[in-house]
Amino acid sequence: MKIITFLSFIFLANTVNAQNFHNWAATPPMGWNSWDCFGPTVTEAEVKANADYMARHLKSYGWNYIVVDIRWYVANDKAHGYNETNPEFTMDEYGRFLPAVNRFPSAAGGKGFKPLADYIHSKGLKFGIHIMRGVPVEAVKKNVAIKGTKLRVKDIYSEKDQCLWLHDMYTVLPGKPGAQEYYNSLFEMYASWGLDFVKVDDLSSPIYFAGEVEMIRKAIDRTGRKIVLSTSPGETPLAHAGHVQQHANMWRTVGDFWDNWKQLKEHFEVFERWNKWRKPGAFPDGDMLPLGRIGIRAERGEPRMARFTRDEQYTLMTLWAIFKSPLMFGGNLPDNDPFTLSLLTNKEVLRVLNKSTGNRPLFRDQDKAAWTAAEPGIKYLALFNISEEQRKVPVALKDIGVGVPGVITDLWTGKVLGTFTGDFAPEINPHGAGLYKIVAAK
The missing domain is CATH 3.20.20.70 (Aldolase class I)
Known part of the structure; x- marks a missing residue:
């Protein structure tokens, strides 16, 4: 009986491992x-x-x-x-x-x-x-x-x-x-x-x-x-x-x-x-x-x-x-x-x-791309210039679920860029990227 119980324990432990790895x-x-x-x-x-x-x-x-x-x-x-x-x-x-x-x-x-x-x-x-x-x-x-x-x-x-x-x-x-x-x-x-x-x-x-x-x-x-x-x-x-x-x-x-x-x-x-x-x-x-x-x-x-x-x-x-x-x-x-x-x-x-959760691409063409993600109360936006010359990479904030004025912070520099409504269109270097946090303005 003890042997059966021990073997059952081993089987259960391995099953739990398999479920939880x-x-x-x-x-x-x-x-x-x-x-x-x-x-x-x-x-x-x-x-x-x-x-x-x-x-x-x-x-x-x-x-x-x-x-x-x-x-x-x-x-x-x-x-x-x-x-x-x-x-x-x-x-x-x-x-x-x-x-x-x-x-x-x-x-x-x-x-x-x-x-x-x-x-x-x-x-x-x-x-x-x-x-x-x-x-x-x-x-x-x-x-x-x-x-x-x-x-x-x-x-x-x-x-x-x-x-x-x-x-x-x-x-x-x-x-x-x-x-x-x-x-x-x-x-x-x-x-x-x-x-x-x-x-x-x-x-x-x-x-x-x-x-x-x-x-x-x-x-x-x-x-x-x-x-x-x-x-x-x-x-x-x-x-x-x-x-x-x-x-x-x-x-x-x-x-x-x-x-x-x-x-x-x-x-x-x-x-x-x-x-x-x-x-x-x-x-x-x-x-x-x-x-x-x-x-x-x-x-x-x-x-x-x-x-x-x-x-x-x-x-x-x-x-x-x-x-x-x-x-x-x-x-x-x-x-x-x-x-x-x-x-x-x-x-x-x-x-x-x-x-972050909800990570997904927003758009991509031959010159630019964008991804977005979120946390409760926070939206994240990644913008990419995949072209050979400096350019603006615009995005409509409503497309990422921001329908109110949003305070945007550049996560790479830590700089608060300001409060934005409508579109956000930073200039990005060739082959470069920006990563931004957006929270509702108080």
């Missing part, structure tokens, strides 16, 4: 990811330096995730690409990758990422990692055992649909005996490390692997640990929007996003497509913010401060905030200049990201 990220996750600056070669010292900076300068503004991106298990990877010629993998007896000790010294002795996670948690922050979908090719070659079973990884894998751009993994076949147990073993280990966030790559585009998404969801829920799930890359197929919203906390809407205007401009159309699929705890993800000092050892380009103009950086942050995309900063935080830091620490802009 969207609460783990009720607002868009905000953090740092190592990819844009260090590619597949980030070291423990660099991760700690970014965590130290976040704790000192950003934590009080809501930034709290520190994420180690791709191939942390390869001892001899290279900048500006991947070493697929003679990679030195670090893997345990059950086919689970472990951190490369030469890059993450605290992982020595089989400790994995727990010491680094403990360090990040001691700063009041959360720890995340990137993984690739599937089972390692090296594990299949060795036909290792699946932890907790009498099965081996050759019982669960397929070479079909292998990732086209990195060949570390094979597909795990849903429904095969041992498949769920393999993913369970991964997330048991990650939970023991203290993981708070996982970005799973080659999962959602160009093929959407619904079966593996569901296995990952079950494996996370089974641990009882609140691990936020981010799927990658993009664009996630719209046909699977309902499924990914049901199973993940965030999912990519584009491929890898870098610091050029063409890619930034494309987000206006992409975000319109995905706007209806947002809900608390489930966020379409416009990808990382390629701001600050990037390209240090990254996939694309040489070390640089982001090539975006200041106006383009305002556009990026304004659009991400009004759309409520997750914010994962891509630059090396200790190299931030005062302007970059100011983009990340504007409390009123971040309030739009975290508190």
